[in-house]
Amino acid sequence: MLTAKQRELLVFINQRIRETGVSPSFDEMKEALDLKSKSGIHRLITALEERGFIRRLPHRARALEILRLPDDVSQHDIRARGFSPEVIEGSAGQMKAKTARPGNVSTVAPAANDAVEEISVLGRIAAGTPITAIQEEQDRFTVPRSMLRSGEHFALEVQGDSMIDAGIHDGDIVLIQRADDAMSGDIVVALVDDEEATLKRLRKKGASIALEAANPLYETRIFGPNRVKVQGKLVGLLRQY
Numbered sequence: 001m002l003t004a005k006q007r008e009l010l011v012f013i014n015q016r017i018r019e020t021g022v023s024p025s026f027d028e029m030k031e032a033l034d035l036k037s038k039s040g041i042h043r044l045i046t047a048l049e050e051r052g053f054i055r056r057l058p059h060r061a062r063a064l065e066i067l068r069l070p071d072d073v074s075q076h077d078i079r080a081r082g083f084s085p086e087v088i089e090g091s092a093g094q095m096k097a098k099t100a101r102p103g104n105v106s107t108v109a110p111a112a113n114d115a116v117e118e119i120s121v122l123g124r125i126a127a128g129t130p131i132t133a134i135q136e137e138q139d140r141f142t143v144p145r146s147m148l149r150s151g152e153h154f155a156l157e158v159q160g161d162s163m164i165d166a167g168i169h170d171g172d173i174v175l176i177q178r179a180d181d182a183m184s185g186d187i188v189v190a191l192v193d194d195e196e197a198t199l200k201r202l203r204k205k206g207a208s209i210a211l212e213a214a215n216p217l218y219e220t221r222i223f224g225p226n227r228v229k230v231q232g233k234l235v236g237l238l239r240q241y
Helices: 004-020 026-033 038-050 075-080
Strands: 054-056 064-066 096-099 106-109 116-126 139-144 153-159 173-178 187-192 196-205 208-212 221-223 228-238
Touching (some): 004 026, 004 038, 038 054, 116 173, 116 196, 153 228, 187 208, 196 228
Parallel strands (some): 116 153
Antiparallel strands (some): 153 173, 187 196, 187 228, 196 208
């Protein structure tokens, strides 16, 4: 049996993981639950872990995995609250993985009767010092359509560790919804000066564009509005454990 706050936090964490592919920060949880300190979040997280609803993934910042939801939280309720089940929930999901290119990233074989779609892997994207711009198709893999949003999608292999505090690691495959604009705070594929591509959190500051890392070792880079072009928005993450 969960308290109202434990249930509220569990639903919020599940929503964020499904929407962004990573769990929310403690500050985001504190704000969402209108608590005065992060110590209250720590207590709620510990209680949910002890009750078998979540687990903390070791050696990873902001890495929580949903193991189960309360019986009274149905998928219908999740969608009614605006949740979008486009993210694979680690080992808690019903999907079977098989090794595929590139590298050791897994292709996800969906459960029976689940519609799938082939997605192009267009090369590597820097989560660190920017590398060359997006390349031509290197591979394809299938994902459940439930992971996708509207429009066209593509995938990139992450190289670097500048987004590690957002739960995005070197070697991960990110699923990107093609777009030419994004909201401030979205994690995007950004093309700088038409020649270098990078995966960063977008911040709009007046007429300027800031590309923000999720690792204190990397500085935020600020550009004039005509130097940065959004190529797409992060909607999912694939990783082999």
